[in-house]
Amino acid sequence: MVAVDPGAIPEGFAGQRMLVVPRLAVERALRHPVTGKLLVTDAGCFPHAARHGRSRPRGAPEHVFLVCTDGAGWCRIDGVHTAVARGGAVMIPAGRAHAYGASDADPWTLWWFHFTGADAADLVGAANAAASGHVTHLRDPAPVASLISQVIDALDSGPTVAGFTRATGAAWHALAHVIATGRRNPGTSLSPLERAVEHLRATSPQRTTVPALASMVGLSASQISALFREHLGVSPLQFQVQLRMSRARELLDGTELPIAAVARETGYGDPMYFSRQFTRIHDMTPTAYRSRPPGA
The missing domain is CATH 2.60.120.280 (Regulatory protein AraC)
Structure with a gap:
């Protein structure tokens, strides 16, 4: 409005x-x-x-x-x-x-x-x-x-x-x-990249678009994307997925929350989509990750 x-x-x-x-x-x-x-x-x-x-x-x-x-x-x-x-x-x-x-x-x-x-x-x-x-x-x-x-x-x-x-x-x-x-x-x-990373860490698991992230640090969308790829090896959106998955691993390791609740806590409204994303990145389902032997 x-x-x-x-x-x-x-x-x-x-x-x-x-x-x-x-x-x-x-x-x-x-x-x-x-x-x-x-x-x-x-x-x-x-x-x-x-x-x-x-x-x-x-x-x-x-x-x-x-x-x-x-x-x-x-x-x-x-x-x-x-x-x-x-x-x-x-x-x-x-x-x-x-x-x-x-x-x-x-x-x-x-x-x-x-x-x-x-x-x-x-x-x-x-x-x-x-x-x-x-x-x-x-x-x-x-x-x-x-x-x-x-x-x-x-x-x-x-x-x-x-x-x-x-x-x-x-x-x-x-x-x-x-x-x-x-x-x-x-x-x-701080550098624009440092400021962008600080914002993403502070607001994860909420998704921030590349144009919005760029405007926060005074760069264009292409410039901030290039900085992420040059220094971190991933795009801003891929970096956000990494943050979400890091949080998911913490919850799977440290809590007994159901998989659907872990999905919600990491910003995924659809538990099935979360499970597919987790499996793609970790080569195992969230349930298998939680059930793995200690130290695995």
Whole structure:
């Protein structure tokens, strides 16, 4: 579901994701004891967002959180103009006049969400106090982009208590990361491949598409695929299968979960498909793997 802000430059960026929670569902979620403390109302990712911009002279009804993972842009809050480079994180309090936009020469890739709730203002205040302003710098923005991706996935599951709760958890983690690690000055960062691998490990067994993974680390899909093949010998999707199978082996060795439950825990909704994949990779079925002699 896409909502268009009255002050927006129309967008339609290749690979973009954008979710807006119906406002009736927001009202219900704010009455819940968990999501009432922190609730994401809108979230998205705009890759290489040429001509993207927003202007809200009266501010937004929710707090706004932006993270630039590639390219550059700018923001203006209460009349103060600040450049935003890769790693820049912007925290805009609700009701505060602001505008922001992508650089003409090097448009940013922007991950973002709007949030509200009983504890939201305290989190915004803590983040801005830690950064001594509305804009901070993350040495590595990929973990926060990964968490925002989890927010989007949770909201995409539908306006349910479970989906809202997952989104709240990921959003809280993202904001806490900014409060704890944000700095006023840029520093060294991990390589794009390291950031991509970190995201996949953090979100396994959930599947991340190659374009989404590339946008998190500021590369094209072909570039990130080439890096995986050059340094790891597999594609990003094959690497994700390896992570899933590693988790499956852990569960088969260390638990008595039924095979169907192991399949679900490793991201496979179809136990038969999971068994075929496991057998193809390990030359034995999950049941045979579990029954093998100790030390085999």
